[in-house]
Amino acid sequence: MAILSVEDLTVAYGDHPVFSDLSFAINQGDFLVVVGENGVGKTTLVRALLGLIKPKSGTISVPAGTRIGYVPQFRNLDEEYPLSVRDFVGLSSQQSHWPWLTKRERHALNRMIKITDLGKIANRPLGLASGGEKQRAYLAQALLPNPRLLILDESTASLDNEMKYNLLDLVSRFQQSGLSVMFITHDWDLARHYGTRYLHMTKDGYATGSIDELDQLKEEAAQ
Numbered sequence: 001m002a003i004l005s006v007e008d009l010t011v012a013y014g015d016h017p018v019f020s021d022l023s024f025a026i027n028q029g030d031f032l033v034v035v036g037e038n039g040v041g042k043t044t045l046v047r048a049l050l051g052l053i054k055p056k057s058g059t060i061s062v063p064a065g066t067r068i069g070y071v072p073q074f075r076n077l078d079e080e081y082p083l084s085v086r087d088f089v090g091l092s093s094q095q096s097h098w099p100w101l102t103k104r105e106r107h108a109l110n111r112m113i114k115i116t117d118l119g120k121i122a123n124r125p126l127g128l129a130s131g132g133e134k135q136r137a138y139l140a141q142a143l144l145p146n147p148r149l150l151i152l153d154e155s156t157a158s159l160d161n162e163m164k165y166n167l168l169d170l171v172s173r174f175q176q177s178g179l180s181v182m183f184i185t186h187d188w189d190l191a192r193h194y195g196t197r198y199l200h201m202t203k204d205g206y207a208t209g210s211i212d213e214l215d216q217l218k219e220e221a222a223q
């Protein structure tokens with residue numbers, strides 16, 4: 001079942017088209033990796049999917065009520081950032097208009113903190129957490145409202161190798177329980193390791209298919 005389907009999508013900044021007639025779908029449980037050189041429009045595609053830019057033409061369809069979670073590229077936060085890790089993660093959970101969390105929200109928050117292994121540092125200021133911990137906090141925040149699709153835009157860039165795998169292992173646990181993932185990356189090894197399908201964007205067009213085809217694509221891209 002398609003969680004997201006994109007048809008003949010063209011996005012432009014002013015008169016300058018970034019990509020044209022792009023079509024692909026993400027099914028439940030897919031881990032779609034999006035690869036392509038700098039400037040081909042990967043982030044622009046994400047912005048269009050999140051409704052932040054209006055496409056010039058084409059359609060983006062998601063089943064009614066589908067929540068999309070988003071984890072941005074890692075950017076270091078100021079050490080003075082005042083919220084604790086727990087409060088930061090909990091920012092995405094508040095459904096009621098009260099300034100405090102309901103019992104159920106608190107329970108879900110505690111569970112997410114535990115799953116993402118943030119328990120030991122939950123009461124410390126987020127600004128003092130390590131890069132990997134901060135990125136896990138962003139992930140926990142994105143997952144807390146139970147999205148059906150999670151978009152990671154170069155979320156592992158600038159983490160060390162162990163932290164990259166650590167973060168994506170976590171994501172892949174959620175994927176195995178039915179979450180769909182779209183992961184934008186420049187790292188072909190990570191793409192191959194975690195992806196089930198790929199979308200390769202180029203200046204001249206795009207290709208999409210099963211992850212097994214990625215090795216050949218990598219060789220072609222390197223030529």
Ligand SMILES: Nc1ncnc2c1ncn2[C@@H]1O[C@H](COP(=O)(O)OP(=O)(O)OP(=O)(O)O)[C@@H](O)[C@H]1O
Nearest residue numbers: 013014018036037038039040041042043044045186
């Ligand atoms: N707000 C904007 N206004 C005009 N042009 C933009 C804007 N944002 C991006 N662009 C241009 O659109 C093109 C695609 O940019 P985008 O950031 O989507 O590429 P990308 O594939 O994500 O690149 P990278 O891998 O370097 O992050 C680039 O030529 C970029 O300069």
